[in-house]
Amino acid sequence: MEMTIDNRPLVEMKNLKKYFKTSNGSLHAVDDINLSIKKGTTLGVVGESGCGKSTLGRTILRLTPHTSGEVLFKGENILEYDKKKMRLLRQQMQMIFQDPYSSLNPRNTVYQLIAEQLVVNKIYKSKVELEERVMHLMNTVGLDERYVNTYPHELDGGRRQRIGLARAISMNPEFIVCDEPVSALDVSIQAQILNLLMDLQEKMGLTYMFITHDLSVVKHISDEIAVLYVGQCIEKAPSKELFENPMHPYTKMLLSAIPVPALRKDGFKREIIKGEVTNPIDPKPGCRFAARCKYCTPQCIGENLELKEKTPNHFVMCRLYE
Numbered sequence: 001m002e003m004t005i006d007n008r009p010l011v012e013m014k015n016l017k018k019y020f021k022t023s024n025g026s027l028h029a030v031d032d033i034n035l036s037i038k039k040g041t042t043l044g045v046v047g048e049s050g051c052g053k054s055t056l057g058r059t060i061l062r063l064t065p066h067t068s069g070e071v072l073f074k075g076e077n078i079l080e081y082d083k084k085k086m087r088l089l090r091q092q093m094q095m096i097f098q099d100p101y102s103s104l105n106p107r108n109t110v111y112q113l114i115a116e117q118l119v120v121n122k123i124y125k126s127k128v129e130l131e132e133r134v135m136h137l138m139n140t141v142g143l144d145e146r147y148v149n150t151y152p153h154e155l156d157g158g159r160r161q162r163i164g165l166a167r168a169i170s171m172n173p174e175f176i177v178c179d180e181p182v183s184a185l186d187v188s189i190q191a192q193i194l195n196l197l198m199d200l201q202e203k204m205g206l207t208y209m210f211i212t213h214d215l216s217v218v219k220h221i222s223d224e225i226a227v228l229y230v231g232q233c234i235e236k237a238p239s240k241e242l243f244e245n246p247m248h249p250y251t252k253m254l255l256s257a258i259p260v261p262a263l264r265k266d267g268f269k270r271e272i273i274k275g276e277v278t279n280p281i282d283p284k285p286g287c288r289f290a291a292r293c294k295y296c297t298p299q300c301i302g303e304n305l306e307l308k309e310k311t312p313n314h315f316v317m318c319r320l321y322e
Helices: 053-060 083-089 110-120 127-140 157-169 187-204 215-221 239-244 249-256
Strands: 009-022 025-038 042-046 068-073 093-096 175-179 207-211 224-229 232-238 308-311 314-316
Touching: 009 053, 009 207, 025 053, 025 207, 025 232, 042 053, 042 215, 053 093, 053 175, 053 207, 093 157, 110 127, 110 157, 127 157, 157 187, 187 207, 187 215, 207 215, 215 239, 224 239, 224 249, 232 239, 232 249
Parallel strands: 042 207, 042 224, 093 175, 175 207
Antiparallel strands: 009 025, 009 068, 224 232, 232 314, 308 314
8 A cells, every 4th residue: 555645634732731740840841842743744853862752752642641732633632532432542553662672571472572462452353363463564574483482582672673563553553653763773773674664654654753863864764853852842844944944053953963974074064052951840931942052142031932934834933033
């Protein structure tokens, strides 16, 4: 089946917030996020460690309870679903976790790990049908059938992550959150897993939210990219547009940090981010990047900013463009 891109959003986040209570106040992990993902496309979510990327993904899937806001799947707010509705919805929304070892039960074989969701949801009535489905999934993700009775600790990271992929697609979902699925793998294995994800997307019409801190990876796989900083989305644009015309000072600095494979760097100037990250516990109104921004003015502090469209499909949260 060829991938088709629908102009209607499959997933939408409206004013989504997730705060964690601490002894010093509320930690704003996800703060007023408004994003949408069209069917059959990939939204890359980037930012440094601790910016709220993984929390956003887990909140969308209701693995972490939200504080306020909405998550729309095919136009319906799934945050209002009861347990019965969520159980059915879980078949359509899946997740690939960052660590390909700790996300797998070490006591189960490859067969048991892949078959688990199919058994729990009583998809197949006979063992023969179940075995055929498991073998088909193993072949789909590039796992040789000889590993069927193997345990996770006997496999390398790439094969473990293929198990995670097989588990994620076992229920024929429509939407998958990929939480840094290649960050723990070698570079050559990263390329294999990325190409496999793109092939599966084309064949099954999948929609991805791809979370990563590697801008080279996100450029390769994403249709659109959202940049997060201290819980806020500060810039969103089509992948090519973001790399060719970054607007937010933080995005520009992130792009300048990408390693350049060249012996000579004539004319290349790397921008270094200085200063400390804003405290995410009850942050003060204003731009959260102001303390590290060389373009900071008094107007950047004291009043919260909004994500606004500056050019077609290119949104940015910055006083420089107001």
